[in-house]
Structure formats: C-alpha cells, structure tokens
Amino acid sequence: MHNNNMLRIGIDLGGTKIELAALDAHGRAVLRRREPTPQGDYAATIEAIGRLVEGAENELGATGSVGIGIPGAEAMPGGKIMNANSTWLIDQPLRQDVQTRLRRTVRLANDANCFALSEAVDGAGQGAEVVFGVILGTGVGAGIVVRQHVLSGINRIAGEWGHNPLPLLHDENLSPLPCYCGRLGCVETWLSGPGMAADHWRHGGEKLRAEEICARAAAGDAAADESLWRYERRLAKALAQVVNILDPDVIVLGGGLSNVERFYDTVPRLWLEHIFSPVVLTRLCRNVHGDSSGVRGAAWLWNEG
Numbered sequence: 001m002h003n004n005n006m007l008r009i010g011i012d013l014g015g016t017k018i019e020l021a022a023l024d025a026h027g028r029a030v031l032r033r034r035e036p037t038p039q040g041d042y043a044a045t046i047e048a049i050g051r052l053v054e055g056a057e058n059e060l061g062a063t064g065s066v067g068i069g070i071p072g073a074e075a076m077p078g079g080k081i082m083n084a085n086s087t088w089l090i091d092q093p094l095r096q097d098v099q100t101r102l103r104r105t106v107r108l109a110n111d112a113n114c115f116a117l118s119e120a121v122d123g124a125g126q127g128a129e130v131v132f133g134v135i136l137g138t139g140v141g142a143g144i145v146v147r148q149h150v151l152s153g154i155n156r157i158a159g160e161w162g163h164n165p166l167p168l169l170h171d172e173n174l175s176p177l178p179c180y181c182g183r184l185g186c187v188e189t190w191l192s193g194p195g196m197a198a199d200h201w202r203h204g205g206e207k208l209r210a211e212e213i214c215a216r217a218a219a220g221d222a223a224a225d226e227s228l229w230r231y232e233r234r235l236a237k238a239l240a241q242v243v244n245i246l247d248p249d250v251i252v253l254g255g256g257l258s259n260v261e262r263f264y265d266t267v268p269r270l271w272l273e274h275i276f277s278p279v280v281l282t283r284l285c286r287n288v289h290g291d292s293s294g295v296r297g298a299a300w301l302w303n304e305g
C-alpha cells in the first residue's frame, strides 16, 4: 500500500520540547531527535523545526514528507494558529513559514488529532473505520479519524468535545467550574487530571494530584475510590454523547489518566445506560504508542500512496 522508499518525518511541537521522528515505509522509527522549544520566540521556533528536519535528512541521506502536530489549530480562513497554549504561536502563519523554511508542502494538525491518527494507523484502532482518540491529561483533547485520515472540519475544531459542557449525572448537584476557555462546566473541567483533583477536594478529600488519587484508589482508599467512581460515571456519560453522534468503532484513551486499568472495564458498562442502542459494539482501548503517538501521528499526516 505504501511507497517503499517513503520517509515520513513527524514533528511534535510541544510547549517545552520539539520532538522529531522519522518513520520508514513500515512505520518503524528510524531516527528520533528532540530539543527544547525556544520559549516565546516564534522565529527561533521556525528555525528549530527547520534545523531538526534538515539534520534528520542529512543523517538519513533521504528527503521526507513533513507533518507537524501542534497544541492548537489553524483558524480558517487564512490558517493562522489559534487555541495554542504556546502563546507565541497564536495568530502566526506557522505552516506557511515552515513551508518557506523547508521549501516544500507541509501538513499540520492538532496534537490530539495526531494522537488519534497514530492509533488508527498502527495502534489500538488499527483496522477500524472510525476512531475517536481522547487525551485525558492536564487538559482534555480529542480527534476523529475516518479510514486513516483526520477529520478536521470546516472550522478545524472537529473532535473538540473537551469544551462541550458535561451533562451532569442525575444525582449530582454541583455548580460547574469555569474553564480556561471562558465557558462553564466543560468536559475538560471534570475529566482532566486537575478536574479529577478539584472534584476530590470538593467532596471533602485531601488536595491530591490525579495520579495520587488513582494510586490511593488502587490501594483501597474509600474516598479516592468514590472519586474515581464519580469520574468513571462522568466519562461514560460524556463518551456516550460521542457514540450517539459519531458511532466510532474504537475509542482510544491517551494521556496520564489512560493508565487507570479499571476504566476499560467500568466505563463500557456504565455508558450502556446513555447510548441509544441496546447493543454497543464500540470498544474502549488503551493507546499502544504512549508518548510517541503525537510525533508518529504527525508523520502519518502524509498517509496516501
């Protein structure tokens, strides 16, 4: 299916580091590099990407396609960056400037879309027609992949379910928390790591980080177990909305909270109550590629031929 000589270079442009992976035609990473992201300096960021790509190509003695994953999206029309937490990228024509620097066409996508693509091509969603990838970390991001291609959407926000309001469970009487996006009670405010921590504290628990709550729950702590239970019910209800709209074959979880083993058992049982079908074939899976998903997915943005 793929051109055997094809070299695909993926760049994961994060807030603290820029990662590069070069994949051969079989998806094997033949080279990896990383360097710190120049803080607050847009021109230096473009130059760092250019240098990383050229360095990789010199080492490998081949030219590749280039895909970039960013924590943000291209605003349409015009393609200037929006919604980026690396604020020096905002309102910059990033893809165009990298193209000028590297003298070739470059593809760019949101990092959650890259995660979903990586898992759809050769990860937990391999072979599935529709994959919904979710990152449950310091924030909540998600992406949709259909037949191994990212569904971007006309506004470039397809999959931004993290900023839908979470429908509260019928027995919950909590006031929604403000989200950094300016809205109230977004899915992210409940299902991110800080969201889990805030909920534990609001229910009379200690001030703990999400991973500490998960560890205590696994060790039999009743309050932590209750917090995880509330989290699971919310996650199930939030994902049920995705299933009712998109009806994906597979939902893949990534980010720190994807390591909680019990979610893969509890959540698919809990979502049955909210999904408009007596039988639910959608699978909930843990990611295969872990932290490499972003950079691998960026490389797979060139995914034809």
Ligand SMILES: [Zn+2]
Binding pocket: 162, 163, 179, 180, 181, 182, 183, 186, 188
């Ligand atoms: Zn929000």
